[in-house]
Amino acid sequence: MRNSRRPAQLLLRWYASARRDLPWRRTRDPWCVLVSEIMLQQTRVSTVIPYYERFLARFPTPESLAAAPEDELLALWSGLGYYSRARNLKRAAEAITAQGGFPETAEAWRQLPGIGGYTAAAVASICFHEPCAVLDGNVARVMARFTAEPGDIASPGVRLRLKERAQALLDPRRPGDFNQAVMELGATLCLPRQPKCLLCPWRDLCQAHQRGIVDQLPVKAPRRQPERLELQLALIVDQGRLLLRRRDGDERRLAGFWELPSLEDLPSSRALRPLGRFRHSITHNHFEVEVWYGRLRRRPKGCHWHELDRIDSLPVGAMTRKAVALLQRVHSQKSPQFGTA
DNA sequence: AATCCGGGGGC
DNA sequence: GCCCCAGGATT
Numbered sequence: 001m002r003n004s005r006r007p008a009q010l011l012l013r014w015y016a017s018a019r020r021d022l023p024w025r026r027t028r029d030p031w032c033v034l035v036s037e038i039m040l041q042q043t044r045v046s047t048v049i050p051y052y053e054r055f056l057a058r059f060p061t062p063e064s065l066a067a068a069p070e071d072e073l074l075a076l077w078s079g080l081g082y083y084s085r086a087r088n089l090k091r092a093a094e095a096i097t098a099q100g101g102f103p104e105t106a107e108a109w110r111q112l113p114g115i116g117g118y119t120a121a122a123v124a125s126i127c128f129h130e131p132c133a134v135l136d137g138n139v140a141r142v143m144a145r146f147t148a149e150p151g152d153i154a155s156p157g158v159r160l161r162l163k164e165r166a167q168a169l170l171d172p173r174r175p176g177d178f179n180q181a182v183m184e185l186g187a188t189l190c191l192p193r194q195p196k197c198l199l200c201p202w203r204d205l206c207q208a209h210q211r212g213i214v215d216q217l218p219v220k221a222p223r224r225q226p227e228r229l230e231l232q233l234a235l236i237v238d239q240g241r242l243l244l245r246r247r248d249g250d251e252r253r254l255a256g257f258w259e260l261p262s263l264e265d266l267p268s269s270r271a272l273r274p275l276g277r278f279r280h281s282i283t284h285n286h287f288e289v290e291v292w293y294g295r296l297r298r299r300p301k302g303c304h305w306h307e308l309d310r311i312d313s314l315p316v317g318a319m320t321r322k323a324v325a326l327l328q329r330v331h332s333q334k335s336p337q338f339g340t341a
Numbered sequence: 342a343a344t345c346c347g348g349g350g351g352c
Numbered sequence: 353g354c355c356c357c358a359g360g361a362t363t
Contacts, residue, residue, distance in 0.1 A: 040358040047349065047357090081347025084361080116360045136358045156342080183358055192356065193352080223355085224344090253346060282347055286353095318348060 007205055008171040008178060014201035015181035018188065020045075023052055025180070030102040030127045031062055037119045038089050042082060045187070051080050062093035074257070074315035081318070083254065088114025104128050126176035133166035134179045135159060138186025144218035145190060148207035153218040226284040232263040233323050235275060235293045241305040242324070243296070244314075253282070257315045258306070260323055263292060266300055276326045280319045291323045 019025070022045065024036035035055060039048045055076055059065040065073065070090065077086040092112040096102055103109045106124035110117065117135070124130040133139070140153045143162040151158035171178045189196045195214055197203050208214045236243035244258040245265070263272070275293035279286065299305065306314065311324060 037358065042346090042357055042359055043348080044350065044357055079348075081349085082359085084346070085359090088360085114360070118359060122358070134358075137356075138358065154342095180358085187358080220356095226354095280347095281349085283345070 005171070007169050007202060010201040010205075011169075011181045011185065012171065012174065012177060015177065015184055019180070019184055020188070023049060028127050030123060031060075032056060033123055033127050034092075034119075035059075035089070037122050038085050038114065039080065041085060041119070043080065047080070051077070059093075062096040065090055065093040066097040071315055072313070075313050078312075078314075078316050079318050079321065083257075083315075085114060102127075106130055106132050122179060125179050129175060131170060131172035131175045133163055133170045133175075134183070135163040135166060136183060138183040138190075139163075139166055139179075141192065141218050142182055142186045142190045142202075145195075145208035145214055146202060146206050148211060148213065149218065151219060152221050154221055224284060226281070226286045228286050228288065230288045230290070232290045232292060233260040234263055234266055234272060235260060235291055235323060235327055236266075236296050237293070237308070237327065238295055238305070240308050242308050242311065243299070243303050244306050244320075245303045254317050257317055257320075259317065259320050260291075261300065261303055265302075266296065268296075271295060276329075278322050278326070280322060282319075287319065289319065289323065291326055293327070 024032055027033065036048070036052055039052055039055075058076060059068065059073075068090070070087065073086050073090055074083060077083060080086075092114060095112055103112070104124075105128070106120040109115050109120035109123050115123075121130075121132045121134045125132055125134065140159065140162050143149070143165050144153050144158075147162075147165055149158060149162060151161075153159065153162065166182065169178075185200070185202070189200050193215075197206075197209055197214060200206070200209075203209055206214070208217050234243070243261060245261050247254055247257050247259060249256045272292040272294035275291045277288065277290045280289055281287070308324075308327075
């Protein structure tokens, strides 16, 4: 009994001194914690922080989000990616509002849209002290090394085992701290490459470390190779307005988002001239983007004008942002009073 | 079980 | 370039 508690004690002692001061660690408000957990899905801490601050300033409660127009939400989420997270968060906020309060168990949280096993366990343990272990990428890696797990950590069977092992180690008196401590360990010491075992509180208990195979774990299946694609976009500007088209609402990705028309969409591209190019990767698609610039006599079918200085309030993907940023650079060169030259 | 969804930081 | 990130939904 005493022995099984030792790993948790070692970990929590380390966490007390090594934990980073992150915005969502300064509160136990379920709404703030939920927002952070959703944003942190497949997204790094440093990326999330500015989005988190802006989001909660605008939507401090589930009620405020439930009442908001979706476009405003998506504009605020723009650039963070995985936009179904935002749409599901709004639906969850609506459910919470309708229920008149937050769920209090992981099982109940799990019922909300966009909330899976990880997020449910995270919020329930941090905000409601439910003794349930989380399993995310960090915990999977830490536990795979701690127990020298030989299986592929992507396989459901292995993931279940890893979660059970985390559950067995969890300190039921401090489930939220324990969960965050394991993740902190994975994020700061037990790194995918070149882990800092010398600083690790579990060094002497870690099976992989004892066997000298830390750098061989965790085992992961090879991933599919990316596709290269070329894209030509048109940046049509007139009187401070930009020509955009809206993607269908049932598109697989970036549904309902505004984007630049491609060259093929335009009746004539003779008047356009090259402005620049850049690369942009979306999951396994690697785009080489060429941007053309100019004016058009008339508005093409399906396209709409938008004020250039109000693009920020539209749902717009990062690729479109990069292209528009290209334009800002040209403008500042043309207008010395706004540039440094 | 496989695939898809965005995007970016770090090496 | 490649890996992988406080995952979840869909097929």
